[in-house]
Amino acid sequence: MDNLSHSLVGLAAGELVHRILPAEADPARQRTRRRLMLVSCWAASNFPDLDLVLSGLLPSPLGYLLHHRGHTHTLLLEIPQALLLIALLWLLWPGTRAVLRASKPARAGLLAAVGAGFLLHIGMDALNSYGVHPFYPFDPRWVYGDMVFILEPVFWVAGAVPLAMMLGNRFWRALPLVALAGMLAYFTVRGFLHWGSLAALLAFGAGLAMLQQRAGQAGKQALSVALLGALGFVALQGAAMRHGKTIVADHLRQLDPASTLLDTSMTAFPANPLCWIFVSAERDKVAGSYRLRRGMLSIAPKQLPLDACPAALSEGAPGPGTQLVINWSQEAALARLRELQLSNCRFDAWMRFARMPALGADNASDARFSTTPRGNFTTLPLDDNNGQPCPAGVPGWGYPRADLL
Structure with a gap:
């Protein structure tokens, strides 16, 4: 807080x-x-x-x-x-x-x-x-x-x-x-x-x-x-968040029944139990991949449709009466995530924080914080470990996405 x-x-x-x-x-x-x-x-x-x-x-x-x-x-x-x-x-x-x-x-x-x-x-x-x-x-x-x-x-x-x-x-x-x-x-x-x-x-x-x-x-x-x-x-x-997670889970199940929903991160709007931003993590064992999605949700679109949520925190352009919209998604290979964690000690340390690890060509970032006013403060360059010593004194926090590693 x-x-x-x-x-x-x-x-x-x-x-x-x-x-x-x-x-x-x-x-x-x-x-x-x-x-x-x-x-x-x-x-x-x-x-x-x-x-x-x-x-x-x-x-x-x-x-x-x-x-x-x-x-x-x-x-x-x-x-x-x-x-x-x-x-x-x-x-x-x-x-x-x-x-x-x-x-x-x-x-x-x-x-x-x-x-x-x-x-x-x-x-x-x-x-x-x-x-x-x-x-x-x-x-x-x-x-x-x-x-x-x-x-x-x-x-x-x-x-x-x-x-x-x-x-x-x-x-x-x-x-x-x-x-x-x-x-x-x-x-x-x-x-x-x-x-x-x-x-x-x-x-x-x-x-x-x-x-x-x-x-x-x-x-x-x-x-x-x-x-x-x-x-x-x-x-x-808390009650609104749990209802929102159920709505997200039902929506994602319709989009891809083969994937397993691992986690949904929910961010409330201030003083507003109806409007939410969510980031989900899914895993497809058969395809050997995981998918992140980021979107917005109104848990009561008849009372407050998504396009009426506060504009400064809203993402995308939901249509009138929309309850849920996905604004961004990324699918990445589990093999690449695991190889980075084993070969790059800085990335391994970063994974002790990252709940929603999005992989770019040369960096990684936590998708929970992709739209903050100062940019995504979690972004980690992936080439920083080449020839450099591993960071000392990394705290032993658990890996939020141990289910992918």
Whole structure:
């Protein structure tokens, strides 16, 4: 997920932890404890992304692909990260030391806020098609949620609105709310959000604002509803994703009954459970080949036909009322994929990331990311291994397409 989502959800969770705890007897200590809960949960919600500094350990693009969402995104290594963060807060923030020494609720709250932040980070990253491998080294396989867009405004609204309504000054309450509404409107005008999604987001935000206003400064109902609303949205996306995969599987079975569907990667549109981009991987054992297809899908074309999905993220030119369109496909020999994996150690390392490996004449790329604004950041030149040493320190993630190797 984007770090704005991580930050806002982390701040909301930290605020909720603070409000659940019994109040401190000293008002000054109560204020310090609140700041500690906010900062610790916010920091824990972003801490794992410090693995970006490790990208230089491997040649491009392997460094980013294999080290981002790497070891810092595993449940086992969350423990030393949490201990390091707590130690930094203790050493660098003298005001909190007195609170933690004197208050058992503050100590319990700090553990809860830090633990929640790290779990939220991995859990939110697991929601999209990029994937994580949280159980490494016990299980090296990638986990793909395939249900939420990597920039999700539902999380922005859920985190920002209750927090903004807790600000004491009316101007400072209004400023972030107006900025958030303006940002959502901008993305809608630019074609990233559907107008129906904008209306739903504004209604969700207005409901949270009214709930927090009625609850008062000490109320926690809006925070609870916001986090439950975000969970409900994830559940809705999960159900829509599963239905979408069924539609794709049925369509591909009609196109080629001889092929076996191995996997379908689903990418949602933001705040939109109806519009999806999919990439499928099929294998034909008889022909000794595998096929990738990339397309778009509306799971409810009567309510929202494919040509009405947000234009900035749409691919191809679907006709009116179309439910599914395939915009790109590639068939490649399994023998070539396997020969590259055995003979080219850089390609072998790359295959520890590639879920949808598309082979060109002189490069390989993951078809999940073929239309990003900065191009396909996964592209690997296939001649880079000639006469060069193999990269050292390649993480032992499982091969997403072990079923082809």
